[in-house]
Amino acid sequence: MTGLLSRTDCIGPVTVPADVTRTLHSLSTAAGVDDFVALSICAGVLAERLPRPGTDLRVRVTRQELDAVLPRSGAPDPAMSFRDALRQAARSEAAATAETGDAPAAVTILISRDGRNLYVESMTDSSDVPSTEAWAQAFLQLLIGMTDDPDAPMLSHPLVGPEERERIRQGLNPYRDPKIRYRTMAAPFEEQAECTPDLVALQDEDGTTVTYRELNERANRLAHHLRGLGALPGTRIGICLQRGIHQVVAIYAAVKTGATYVPLDADLPDQRIALILADSEPGLVLTDAVCRDHLPEGPWEIHDVGTEQAGSGQPVTNPVLDDGPGLVHILYTSGTTGRPKGVVSRTAGTLANLFWMQRQYPFHAAETALFKASPGFDISIWELFWPLYHGARLVICRPGGERDPRHLARLARDHGVSQIFLVPTMMTAFLEEMSQAGSEALRWVVCGGEPMSPRIPEAFAAVLPGSSLVNAFGPTEAGPVTDNIVDPDSTGGSVPVGRPADNFRLTVLDANLDLVPIGTPGEAYISGQVGLSDGYWRQPAQTAERFVADPYGPPGSRMYRTGDLCRYRADGTLEHLGRIDRQVKIRGLRIEPGEVESVLAAHPAVGDCAVIAHGQPLRLLAFVVPAGQGSATDLDPAAVLEHAAGLLPAQMRPDRVVPVDYLPATVNGKIDQGELIRIWQELAERERPVEPPADALEAALVQIYQRVLGRSPISVLDTFLQVGGHSLLTFRLLDECKATLRAEPDMTQLLHGTLRDVAETIRKTTIPSPRD
Template identity: 55%
Template sequence: MSSSLRPAPSECVGPVAVPACPPDVLAACAEELARRLARRVRLIHGEHERVLPPPDAGPADAALLVSEDGRRLYVESMTDSADSPTALAWARAFQHLLACAMAAPELPMSAHPLLSEQERRRILYELNPHRVPQVLHRTMAEPFQEQATRTPEAVALVAASGEHVSYRELNERANRLAHFLRSTGAGPGSRVAICAERGVPQVVAIYAAVKAGCAYVPLDADLPDARLGYMLADCAPTHVLTDPASRSRVPEGGWRVIDLEADAAQWQEQPASDPPVAVSANPGTAILNILYTSGSTGRPKGVAYPTDGALAHLDWMQSQYPYEPGDAAVFKTSPGFDVSIWELFWPLYHGARLIVCEPGAHRDARRLARLVEEHGVTTVFLAPTVMTPFLEQVDASAARLRWALCGGEPVTARVRDTFYRALPDAVLVNCYGPTEAGTVTDMALDPDPGVPVPLGRPAAHFRLSVLGEDLEPLPVGVAGEAYISGPIGLAQSYWRAPARTAERFVADPYGPPGTRMYRTGDLCRYRDDGVLEHLGRIDRQVKIRGLRVEPGEVESVLAADPAVVDCAVAVHGTQGTHGTPARLIAFVVPAEPGTFGEAEAAEVLRRAAALLAEHMRPERLVAVPRIPATVNGKVDTAALLAVWEGFADGEERAIVPPADELEARLVGIYSRVLQSGPVSVLDTFAGLGGHSLLAFTVIDACVAELRVKPEVLKLLTGSVREVAQSIREGHAEPAEPAAPNPG
């Protein structure tokens, strides 16, 4: 073969033996391969060269080089999307496609599989064998109750106040509340909502709900009123357990509201013994909780997660990354996120101490690092965006960390390398999985710099299949959508949303009759050793600071505003920790363009904040004359982001100056901490690129310079001017000035 015909090499595999084929069959097979893999390939056979499908502006992903006698195949990857594993997979697929075409030339090319039956079976069932877990308990409380019997006087909870709660005391407090809940109408099949600040009473409430046989529905008191109201109306709980700090956020409705502190006398005379186990008639259908996540319809969707799935998951995690007596963990995640199940139940099944992080402190990397050091925490979960500032603060000589679990968004090589430089004696574990399934894959990462970070292998009770659009398994090394299946571990449904459930939970053609698989929307591929790699999203769902956001939900809220005619939401920056942090930018077509300025944009965002959780709120709103579209009618995101780049450079933005010294000093603090350009007093903390992880740095600067501590919620949601007004009105907490430096 003439080497002059070969493209500049990248990665090359071969030779792979192929059957002798006429040139037209070679071309037809190459075109079919390109079609199914949604990639462009260059076919070189002797002196002939073709690009399939026909060339456009982009380069070919791979070159298929067939020897002149037609019996040997080489494959070269030509772009970053096709490395050696991909090229080898294409070579095998092309080889099989050619053999099928020659053996059955009367069939259309689309009828021939890319995989041999042996390879298909290996990928589906042998790379990562599935095992049905043995679930020994009926409720999430039973493993804890057994541990409380073994070590009744051991410390179970350590509160921010310094209060220590033993296993016996926690069990008895939860038992009394559980008996009370049952006596007042709660039980199997009912829901108990919990809207309380993080603390010992919140932990007691969650354990009491599961002891009573109910599904618990966690409600974050920081959510907007309208969102809380929707969630309560949707889940229809029998009771809402709350506390003095959150009571005013709970609306009246068809539920009984109970203050965990003010009303505690009502259940103090209830039995302290474990209530009889109460589960549904079919234990496999018992719901542990309903967790509300972002939904594309403009309304949050409730994920109904089963008890047996959570028990199987915690059993798997314990087998991989075990807690031991004397270990400690941190409860810092909102119970509205699935990671909280790890923090609330897993360590207390095995005799560890659970350190309850005070409200708001989980956003402060410095305080979190001190908590880990002072309490000898051995296992912690952190999203990548929290991991990076945490590593800057933690002292390796004082920390006892053994495992650091990381997930919620892609874990980059940069995060891994930084971790092992900061904590060389700990192990970083990459975890992946949606709320609809819990953590599906996990892998302890090797500290090898420069090596790509994989997702890992599926847990033994899950099967993860990488499938094409026809739901056929794809060759190893080829990217497709990840589908999660298994009789135990998937969510039961989206609560009261059968159509949405049917869309995402589909029949599993590769499992026992009646089983389902969940469409993740994640673009993944398998390596030949069975380890999974994550390559991005195939839909619009994004992660902001590790939390899932459907841009469509944000768009639905903005589009309903009377000042908006049309809108689109785009993500600027990356969704990991490499490069610019991801932020939501909203582009709107105003109803009255000539009068729509910074103040009007701020008012639209203020109204949207009443319906959207903090991480779902756009950081900027940009007025545009129209929403641009691509030739196929889709929103032209690239064009919108180009508009944003110009806007961010200050070309179309008026700067409203400070009106007094307080506003001027706040402007200086914002500008210095956020490292932004000119700051207007109408700018918000989030709009300038700030997020909750930086909020405490701004607060520290206010304490040092202004001797006041602004309200965290006002700082996160209000403009500079609104923060200044809050301080003037006395809503900020007075603070002592920092001690002078010695000498």
């Protein structure tokens, strides 16, 4: 079975047990209907239960001259019993007779004359509908259940038989309880520091190095100092530092105290930092001279630890903790309520995840890793702790360098990095740089945070044939849950995310929390005694909504409702098919459009709004309705964007605010996203005057923009973002400018200024002579 269903996907014959056909005939005769009506009822119930919620999927059931397309108006309620459904059909003349189905159907179930064999044919190439095998087996299982117990509600009959149920629960989820003996996240590092004290642990881009012994002693001195200030298990420490050696020391010191650290990215708007601090209420906040101005005053003590003198005079011995493993950190993610929510994770679960990853794709002593992630992104845990547990050297990417995939590629090549994590949208530019000169040291490239295009494995295999590409899946609420070492020759229409980690179970369930057949889309639920987050900091209602009782685990166990649409393939690997809710990922970071809407709606000039993710790569478009009796022409988009910039991180800010008089709706009452996008496109074209270039430099830039963006015409009054540019394409544009103009534009002007502004920055630095 491949990821995408082909146009002619067929299966059969599937044998119906003789006792089932006899019982079906007996029930139909007693109700006064033909057997075909009973089979149609079964197909209709299946058509409503198998597709994901909201999917309009029609099924054709056929037996020789009898034909029906389901579901149809007047069909029995699936909550009633099979026996009652047959009686209702007998009372309805239209339902009790054969119905010629002229309506198009995605799936056809063909039944033999004697009812003993069935065949299924799929006529769709959609990736988020059940496979033909799933339809066949689920139809048979539902038929068995309804004939075995015709008085039970039809919705209550399972679609998964005992054998397949056992395979899903045990075969696809071979759970193993990890044995975690460490009390802190620093303890495995402390053991490694004893074994390899003189190996280099940290190195920054300036060439400064710190050995394992030096890192451990510096973190210990700071940890003892923090404990003297009240940092103990049960307390929280905010950390707002630029990426660098001091930041690594501070995070290791925090976990050595047993306190929970709260990372604060200095690139966040000051109001968002203030909100996170007010919510988490740390006793201490560690910072440096660069980040200090971003921190508000409050009931917390602010300490500058951005020097080597922090904690001087304190003991260099490892702190001793009396308590067991506690909470390691609180990571704030986008929330549906308009406020970020803090995900609370425990030390034992985080360690279990890291040791599982080490078994999957191990680090070895003296290898090199790269630290580039924001400390508020869960990937930072992998980058900060995992390599240093095993004697690797951690190269620290300079602040801002993480946004340039070509810079990361050069770092990986120049420093002999053996493993790197990238979101898929970074891969194209990364591979372009690697194609100039590869790296023999790079053994693993782990991708996650976004769906992986099938084109990536093909390009990866061509550029880095000696490396392995890993497609990983796991939300912040659990960490890495599945992985798949990608075979570029066998991805089919989608790239699977693999099989669950040892310490997790991942089940795909329907709306009734019942297992769905293999090959059928459903919502992914993650469970496990060690590894799941505790929930959301001080948000019990949201925690209860997403962390629910696990009906398949030990008493008292929980499972996390991911909101991800997934399905298991026949080979046991998991496919990620998208989202059930509105959540999106932009550059691997979780974004709830509802939070963006809440922030925009708080502006006094905005009465209503809708935020849509659109395009490739995704960008946010905000459609705002003026408050009161105001007109769309009176609303100032720049003021709304300025308001958003004060509260939202960069990746959550809309690319465009479009004033509209009302939000169009579909016939079902939902916001008509297609109509809103059409409005935006028409407005963008009307507002785009095409000003021709005034000189040779502007003409050369117009040609470069056209090549990079693949569109024309380009006006010298256009900004790069307005005409389809995004952060990844900026690096290709810079390369084109260097090659053609022998000059590099200012990055800020490139992103926000017009093409004419960009030309002016080039004139101020050098007078290029464009190549013919």
